[in-house]
Amino acid sequence: MKFNYILSILLLTLPLTLSIPLTPQAQNDKITSLPGAPSQPTFSQYSGYITVSDTTTTTRDLFYYHVEGPSPSSPLVLWLNGGPGCSSLGGAFSELGPFFAAANGTLVENEHAWNKVANMVFLESPAGVGFSTSTDPEFYTNVGDDATAKDTLAFIVGFLERFPQYKENDFWITGESYGGHYVPGASLAILSSNASGETSINLKGFLVGNAWTVAEEDNKGAAEYWWTHALNSDETFKGIMDNCDFTGIGPLKGGEEDLCDKFLDVSATEMGNINIYSIYADQCLTSSNKDGAFLLQKLGNGHVAGKVGSNPNPEYEPCVEDYLEEYMNLASVQEAMNVRPGGRKWTQCSEVVEYSYEDLLSSMLPTYEALIEGGIEIVVFSGDVDAIVPVTGTRNWLAKLGLEVKKAWTPWTDSEGQVGGYKVLYEGLTFLTVRDAGHMVPYCQPKRALDFFEAGLKGELGNL
Template identity: 45%
Template sequence: MKAIKMAKAQIFLHTLPLFLVITLNLSPLVVTSPQQEEAHDRITALPGQPKVSFQQFSGYVTVNQAVGRALFYWLTEATTLPLSKPLVVWLNGGPGCSSVAYGASEEIGPFRINRTASGLHLNKFSWNSVANLLFLETPAGVGFSYSNRSADLLDTGDRRTAKDSLAFLIRWLERFPRYKGREVYITGESYAGHYVPQLAREIMIYNSKSKHPINLKGIMVGNAVTDNYYDNLGTVTYWWSHAMISDKTYRQLINTCDFRRQKESDECESLYSYAMDQEFGNIDQYNIYAPPCNNSDGSTTTRQTIRLPHRPHKILRQISGYDPCTEKYAEIYYNRPDVQKALHANITKIPYMWTACSELLNRNWNDTDVSVLPIYRQMIAGGLRVWVFSGDVDSVVPVTATRYSLAQLKLTTKIPWYPWYVKKQVGGWTEVYEGLTFATVRGAGHEVPLFKPRAALQLFKSFLRGEPLPRS
């Protein structure tokens, strides 16, 4: 078991392989001033979009001119008084999955895609009610982001992702100078449990040398890949404690598998395969209590190709997806030429379809931190606000994995464990440590804002205020 290889993944392979066609791209349109660049990126309206009061921008920022590597972003400004609100960067994981597909379109963004993919409707729990949201598709090869050097997609990983994301943010702030000096928070989920702290570390290093530092105030991650050993131990423990596997299989996994290894033994892999094939049953591992999806033909599930948590590269699994099908709607909507034109996306006319996740990137992820806990220590020492949350019915990066990992920090408790509330109901449980707040979200799966949008918005508001979650 290794760091999560595909969080919430749905892979559709279209036309030519990406690595064969990527060299056909051209550089994006070059404009001459920040004002012109901003005007060029302004979204007038998306097809089928309801009328809104806030401004939107999207487009490309080149992060490596020499090889033509460019990252795609989508900014949805705050609904009221955007100049007084912080900038919140959202990253999805995978590795290889799109923040447009997930964060923007089914979690925290202002719009949801209609079932027919003919248009959009409003998300009343959007996080842009209290912040300016910047969705970044990173690294190159994810979503609309691209590189003109095909080798980039066959040799990428944590380090390049962090450095390119920093380059993006520096250059994006040049394009949008009104955000310079604004409070910045970095958020995300799943494998972004690597991206978020790694980007924070790059910003801290940059700030130590720059005359114009980025005003980074904190980070928040959900169901986050954190430490290989403790994540893996916590995942197997969750499976057993939630009756997904037998006592015998649990004991065999604990006694046979070396969770610290980059690649498990054949015997260990056989145990995992047995557990998932024979004992899990037909469940959605991202929310173990959610009913299976119903297809239009009456069959019970939508099967998706996914790489399971912390597993060696070549092990693939078929599991049920979420309700029929937020990703399908995204696949249809974001491949529409009129939508791409409105988003200023795919301006180089790459000859392959936009997908929610890139299997090519995921399969060729060549460097990953064994643990990001050392970065947590650096962030805490640097005075950043650090919040970690877990949807408690996710079995992919479960709450036990996060608790085991965070326990290694050996932080002093500031406010002991207590239930927090939203609309007079227990939203979850939380404990505040010196330097870090941990919270669970009751009944939420891997994508917390998808399953519990009201509770997720309350969590986000408390995080921005730097206040403990409400006790009543």
């Protein structure tokens, strides 16, 4: 009896699962140390390439950065920045990763990093973005949503082969901006692949912020936002509304020198040199791009060019993306992160990718309808001081889904007891705003972002 009792105690104290050793590929991708880091982290980091090509004649190698979470059993989360054509290393090193780029090739710790609650993966996609490459240069000018979703699925499969310890984990996809196409597109690709029996990825759901989703509604919502937030005059607002075909422009750009373009030019002049990505923040005045008008020209370039500015939070660095570009082009950093030598200069948004304009203007509502039918968790969040893909546009296209309201508009409370924003629980989807957050929500409001991210992974957004 005594022996059986001791044996049972020993069994209870053993780990429930045996530790899975690193694959040789993962071991090769392990980062021993990042130059400029304030200290040696307690978690492991990895970066390298995963091949996603589907032919023998060309190779597409997508670059990733992986940061371990609190436990191998914690959810696995893929982050996708938007653009189209902007690097997710921007998310990793200027928004929600464990370190922020700082001056003179240094890093500072992010105390609200998302790897405190999840195993995080940041993917540079499509090929041609950041360090990701294709041996066929034509891919860079013939890429759109279908190819990107297909390659993202192939990357996930390859990543789980390289890191098999995560195969049974809850898997989530997150992102922002043109991630409004990337994130649901990749999610549907996974559901379709799982249904066909090709894969068995444990997709739990996705969270996507300030998501470019329906050109007509997002464009119109931007004009409405500018006017209601005192950025434009009554006359200019009326001129935009009367002369712009919101389905065929954009984002926020006419195709010719027509009245729509002229009123958009006036709109930009009226706004002045503000940070359209966070309207109450200042610009980075040391940047080479100091003119706010260019922000209306192309959604894809804004993430780097916008230069997130200052706000009352003293930890908010207005020139973080300038520092990031400097950091990623240091030879010591590229060597540490296993970047192949001889590549292009790293830029936040690709200078070679020419993304499908037709896809840029396409509606993602049919994709949402399919995903809601698929039964995964869907969270749409919106920083309420973003003026490039603002909350007004998001509310416009959410209304077009015609979803039943399960829990009406109500404030949610952050971890400090403040109103973090507002939320609506629909049948099949949760929408929440983040108070005083711009386009890059995790950087503008790091505590609140981590609060709702953790609650979302736990299925507890309704309790916030």
